[in-house]
Amino acid sequence: MTQLQNLYQFDVLVVGAGAAGLYTALCLPSKLKVGLITKNTVALSASDWAQGGIAAAIAPEDSPLLHIEDTIKAGAGLCDEAAVEFLAKLAPSCIQSLVNMGVAFDRRDNQLALTLEAAHSRHRVLHAADTTGREVITTLTAQVLHHPNIQVIPQTLALNLWLEPQTGSCQGISVVYQDRVIWIRAKAVILATGGGGQVFAHTTNPVVSTGDGVAIAHRAGATLRDLEFVQFHPTALTVPGANSFLISEAVRGEGAHLVDDTGRRFAFDYHPQGELAPRDIVSRAIYSHLQSTPNPATANVWLDLRPIPPEKIHRRFPNIIQVCQRWGIDVFSQPIPVAPAAHYWMGGIVTDLMNRTSIPGLYAVGETASTGVHGANRLASNSLLECIVFGAQMATLQVEEEAIKNDSGLIEPLSFTLSESNLLFQQTKLEEIRQELPRLVWQSAGICREEKVLESAIAQIEMWQQEFANLPLSQFILNLPPARAASFGLKETHQQLWLWGETRNLLDIADLILKSALFRTESRGGHYRQDYPQTEPHWQAHTLVKQDKLWKSQLEK
Numbered sequence: 001m002t003q004l005q006n007l008y009q010f011d012v013l014v015v016g017a018g019a020a021g022l023y024t025a026l027c028l029p030s031k032l033k034v035g036l037i038t039k040n041t042v043a044l045s046a047s048d049w050a051q052g053g054i055a056a057a058i059a060p061e062d063s064p065l066l067h068i069e070d071t072i073k074a075g076a077g078l079c080d081e082a083a084v085e086f087l088a089k090l091a092p093s094c095i096q097s098l099v100n101m102g103v104a105f106d107r108r109d110n111q112l113a114l115t116l117e118a119a120h121s122r123h124r125v126l127h128a129a130d131t132t133g134r135e136v137i138t139t140l141t142a143q144v145l146h147h148p149n150i151q152v153i154p155q156t157l158a159l160n161l162w163l164e165p166q167t168g169s170c171q172g173i174s175v176v177y178q179d180r181v182i183w184i185r186a187k188a189v190i191l192a193t194g195g196g197g198q199v200f201a202h203t204t205n206p207v208v209s210t211g212d213g214v215a216i217a218h219r220a221g222a223t224l225r226d227l228e229f230v231q232f233h234p235t236a237l238t239v240p241g242a243n244s245f246l247i248s249e250a251v252r253g254e255g256a257h258l259v260d261d262t263g264r265r266f267a268f269d270y271h272p273q274g275e276l277a278p279r280d281i282v283s284r285a286i287y288s289h290l291q292s293t294p295n296p297a298t299a300n301v302w303l304d305l306r307p308i309p310p311e312k313i314h315r316r317f318p319n320i321i322q323v324c325q326r327w328g329i330d331v332f333s334q335p336i337p338v339a340p341a342a343h344y345w346m347g348g349i350v351t352d353l354m355n356r357t358s359i360p361g362l363y364a365v366g367e368t369a370s371t372g373v374h375g376a377n378r379l380a381s382n383s384l385l386e387c388i389v390f391g392a393q394m395a396t397l398q399v400e401e402e403a404i405k406n407d408s409g410l411i412e413p414l415s416f417t418l419s420e421s422n423l424l425f426q427q428t429k430l431e432e433i434r435q436e437l438p439r440l441v442w443q444s445a446g447i448c449r450e451e452k453v454l455e456s457a458i459a460q461i462e463m464w465q466q467e468f469a470n471l472p473l474s475q476f477i478l479n480l481p482p483a484r485a486a487s488f489g490l491k492e493t494h495q496q497l498w499l500w501g502e503t504r505n506l507l508d509i510a511d512l513i514l515k516s517a518l519f520r521t522e523s524r525g526g527h528y529r530q531d532y533p534q535t536e537p538h539w540q541a542h543t544l545v546k547q548d549k550l551w552k553s554q555l556e557k
């Protein structure tokens with residue numbers, strides 16, 4: 001087990017061990033002492049679950065210019081063109097770097113195999129069967145473990161940034177480690193905490209995706225952008241207990257049909273590209289199509305793989321075959337029941353091409369960042385790519401040479417205890433919020449949104465935030481002086497602190513998503529308002545948030 005004394009200071013602290021965190025840690029100058037924390041094990045992340053692949057214009061008939069065009073088209077007027085250009089042009093060299101590290105992408109005739117995904121104009125998606133993310137993460141993890149300058153610290157939950165009072169720059173972070181709150185000093189902190197799908201009742205994201213980076217950066221006063229834009233994946237498995245397991249876009253790319261109960265390919269009623277239209281359109285098509293069923297909330301449509309040659313299904317989708325089999329579905333003889341689920345959060349912490357946020361010393365990479373490459377809607381397979389291309393930028397990070405201060409963790413920790421009855425009350429309240437909140441956000445800020453429903457959901461969230469702030473544990477942790485560690489005489493301390501920390505973040509991001517969704521009175525990309533169904537030219541602008549201010553940027557060209 002990692003010794004507590006070793007934890008207190010690093011040159012750079014990377015928070016998160018998905019593709020963004022691992023690749024960033026590997027790219028940082030090797031003379032720096034790097035801490036890499038993750039709240040779970042290194043094996044659990046959205047990156048590990050990525051199936052379809054990673055996009056790069058490497059085919060002779062393709063070019064970065066076409067990749068740029070497709071990305072900007074999907075982004076519905078809100079992409080940052082410089083960021084997209086940067087992403088698409090660096091994609092081929094980043095793929096090469098992954099191959100050099102040992103990532104075994106599928107090959108055909110000894111060339112890297114490429115597949116087509118929705119809204120890509122060319123075959124451009126590299127893959128490793130249907131477990132591309134696992135292949136990437138396994139390789140990156142092995143590399144990280146061989147880097148002596150990187151110390152991996154699992155089961156450590158980042159709580160709050162630690163800002164220098166005079167300059168406002170980031171000097172570290174507070175975390176829950178074992179049964180304590182401790183403070184880690186670092187000259188630079190890099191948030192790579194991934195998305196926030198768990199704020200929705202139906203999501204393809206793993207349990208760790210609770211929007212922590214966005215919530216942490218927000219509380220410290222960083223500027224955030226476009227939090228209303230959430231991509232709903234059209235095809236998540238709907239069998240009870242299957243946790244909205246994703247049935248990859250690539251399945252439709254290879255020829256699967258999306259059909260209703262009568263076997264009709266209804267997606268063509270909504271868009272000429274049918275099931276290969278952009279994700280938001282296919283998700284809304286399913287949503288609308290199901291409204292006429294007796295119980296739209298639990299109804300499903302079907303994904304029929306039988307048009308794909310069985311040999312190809314075996315070769316391309318072994319994991320999907322296996323998971324479906326586990327739920328009693330034989331994809332070779334019957335269609336898969338599917339419905340939309342929250343999948344990817346386009347919004348995040350505003351960053352520039354060097355991953356700098358608006359707080360000096362704080363950086364963000366991956367899904368938690370808003371680099372501008374996805375605009376209002378992400379093009380499939382561009383997100384793993386974003387983790388790698390932007391992570392590579394950290395190779396040029398410079399931090400001050402001076403020795404880091406060794407002041408934290410040396411003072412006796414403050415201790416917190418609670419009577420059995422108060423403990424029970426607190427636990428019950430936290431569990432109640434944790435259960436109810438995703439349902440509320442799914443109903444109010446899911447695929448279709450509307451003013452009145454959003455307003456009433458915001459009122460409920462604010463009430464929960466107040467109740468949360470009044471809990472004894474909140475009162476104690478929120479008033480902890482900077483650099484002062486804390487210990488807890490609680491039953492099952494670790495679980496209590498985790499539940500507390502994640503619930504706090506989920507409340508914060510729910511509030512931010514709902515308020516941003518209410519603010520944008522139009523429909524665009526991953527944000528659809530039933531009461532404002534049109535895309536409005538005067539809304540070709542970003543939603544920006546900084547503390548309790550929310551405003552619209554200048555119009556994009």
Ligand SMILES: Cc1cc2nc3c(=O)[nH]c(=O)nc-3n(C[C@H](O)[C@H](O)[C@H](O)COP(=O)(O)OP(=O)(O)OC[C@H]3O[C@@H](n4cnc5c(N)ncnc54)[C@H](O)[C@@H]3O)c2cc1C
Pocket residue numbers: 015016017018019020021037038039040041042044045046047048049050051052053054055132133156157158159192193194195204205206208209210212213246343344365366367368380381382383384385387
């Ligand atoms: C099922 C699924 C399939 C997908 N398929 C594809 C695909 O084919 N192609 C593609 O490009 N994209 C795909 N995506 C999206 C893509 O996987 C993610 O956008 C991307 O992997 C995000 O990487 P990340 O490193 O930013 O975050 P993640 O991979 O989610 O990693 C986040 C890390 O941060 C840690 N963490 C979070 N909060 C804290 C905290 N408070 N303290 C400490 N650690 C913390 C987590 O434990 C985890 O280690 C898919 C997503 C899902 C869910």
